[in-house]
Amino acid sequence: EIVLTQSPGTLSLSPGERATLSCRASQSVSSGYLAWYQQKPGQAPRLLIYGASSRATGIPDRFSGSGSGTDFTLTISRLEPEDFAVYYCQQYGSSPLTFGGGTKVEIK
């Protein structure tokens, strides 16, 4: 099973700042099959990025994904108030599909 380790655990930033979230896999994620989700309290996760770098429908272009192999990054270019949330990465290149432990982006 591929273990995904997200860092940092918590990121304290101000609106307008850039957020860089990391997701590291215990083994290579085949074909870049990595997704990112955003989750707010009391809500279901929302798909942001799939295929490491493709934005899902309706996702603003301030969200971008990059990476390959074992190292992936989600970047939020300029934080909006609604972006403060928990972010999860998920690999679907091998079974079982697995999620990272999450990074909380909080207001500084």
Add this chain to the structure above:
Amino acid sequence: QVQLVESGGGLVKPGGSLRLSCAASGFTFSDYYMTWIRQAPRKGLEWVSYISSTATTIYHADSVKGRFTISRDNAKNSLYLQMNSLRAEDTAVYYCASGQNIFQHWGQGTLVTVSS
């Protein structure tokens, strides 16, 4: 628009059973794989089970294999999760989601609490 509505959660004693349901609307349910994902309180996400569009392919996570069974009724646009021999560690919000690998649409979740 796509809507997924889970039901059937609640409080159950260890060793007990529950059946979760997920009612789907707004898309052609019979064309899609469906998946159950859970989230323990204040924890991350864990894939539980998925089922192919015609129910010919089914997978369960090792943590639930032999205790949980996923099924579907395409005539009723519904997905199910039969959960037996429940343990405290099964306590979580259970989400249904459309798809097999990436999940664009999720339900609001139903809380299962396993406690004596």
